[in-house]
Amino acid sequence: MSSPRHVPVLLDRVVALMAPSLDRSGAVAIDATLGLGGHSEAVLRACPQARVIGIDRDPNALRMAGERLATYGDRFLGVHAVYDEIPAVLEDQGVASVDAVLFDLGVSSMQLDVRERGFAYAQDAPLDMRMDDTTGPTAADVLNSYSVAELTRVLRDYGEEKFARRIAQFIVKERESEPFTSSGRLVELLYAAIPAPARRTGGHPAKRTFQALRMEVNDELAVLRRAIPAAIEAIGVGGRVVVESYHSLEDRLVKQAFTAATRTDVPADMPFIPEGHEPKFRTVTRGAEKAVEPELTDNPRAASVRLRAIERLRPTGASA
Template sequence: MSEPTRPRATGDALHVPVLLEECIELLEPALSGSCPVLIDGTLGMGGHTSAFLERFENLTVIGIDRDPAAIALASERLAGFGERFRAVQGTYDQIDSVAKKFGHGGGEPGTVDAVLMDLGVSSLQLDEQERGFSYSHDAPLDMRMDTGGGQTAADILAGADAKELTRILSHYGEERFASRIARRIVSEREHQPITRTKQLADLVKDSIPAATRRTGGNPAKRTFQALRIAVNDELSVLERAVPRAVSAIRVGGRIAVESYQSLEDKIVKREFAAGATSTTPPGLPVELPGHEPYLRLLTRGAVKAHPEEAAMNPRSASVRLRAAERLRREGNRP
């Protein structure tokens, strides 16, 4: 594995936790025991984790992140908390095995008291220009959260045919001009490889109608989102992670998930709704034992950032926060 990229700066200047107080308020009732355990499934630079450790003096946080640079920075930042913080490099769909190793939620081995997940690309990855996540700076088209292996965005652009590129851009980026952009990529790469973020951003801009470019922000935003999701297999990982996270919390434990685009939010909403719905067949006069809901929704719909927070922290503008409480052990899905 390659050495992690060292960030050029540290501390809160690089990361303002989104909806921090709302997350704390939603998870606090599950963290009132003598030695509670929280899994931060998306550690990043440790902004949320640091705040929870400061607020709850007996809390232990297990932070998961696939990015070795994030693990290195967060571990350095949180070293003062000693054994109350532990970092695990991996994807958050491994959350159930992490809970089995470290958890003792409410005295129940193999479970934790709460789970927090702050999805999407982190501020660290956006700010480290050479990672290639941002269309605002010229850099190699990498986009891997774990730079230790796997294909890059440039690899996808070089190898996928127009049909596959259209699928990626349409499904993961919800890009309505996906086929036009895909055809342009295939045409352009016949003359020169597409290996730089500026190349791709300019190509996207030239592929869509001029009238469309005047609204909605940078026209390359959806294309970059789609490639990042494809490179890191984010939606498949999330589809595995949410039910495993629910299974990992004790009865009375809580989970909170922050999503930043509709595909993520749909997965979280679907899993939470399934857990909050009785599986007793319709028409029966009583609810069958073992078919009761195993989750209680803690938010009415999704919580959004207040205009003041969105103005101060642009990343919060698209956030959707959902939370749920575990009601019983039975009924969880693997």
């Protein structure tokens, strides 16, 4: 099996956003998308009083991150779960609330760089794309069983692919002769389905389709819709939720959840906010922060990142 690389995006900024909430004895952070543990390692190093619960649906990531972070002893705990299961994870650990939650969304460096996982279109590999490769349907299952209408929806909604229906029609026709099993054959089909002028702009012609299949296979947006509110609910006063998104649909969901959390019920034209009606949360970032040079050159995956953070000001039970 090929070896993964791991280059955390906006690492210093993420740690700077989380650190104020973790500067106390007994502080607990959740790394909801553990991957190879790059963000967790930086938090454990920068916040010596904190411990981290790392969540990942990928057993391979948990194993490698556990080896990497073993020197931190009981300050790190790896948990095999999907990140919308935060409430259950906290209940299992007997933790009532946490001080920070981090999401680094999308596919991890490890999954992209290990050829056998089938996430990357640059090399031929089995069409898997499951973040937890022990369960659930694969990308090949999607390609070989979905109707033209279903494939069109996936490619249009998750890949923002303008030729979604044409590609879906090509896929359904092509699988009649032989089911899809490898990424190389899918890439060849995409070159045939997407008109030549469109192939010359917007990056690799397979990028949008592979992204869409990955999001469908792992049910990423539905999971995120549940996970962000769960994370907001899980943090105590002074706690922060920090999210790195790489897709406009992801960022939109995060923005909507954060906007709802920071809203007050006081009319906009009221000159002051009455006591007891202050918002329970405040935004920490001004809009969505983006990566800049030299990181954009050093780590091309940083190009699409959108970073947002929110902080709890008042407890859940406080009236609004």
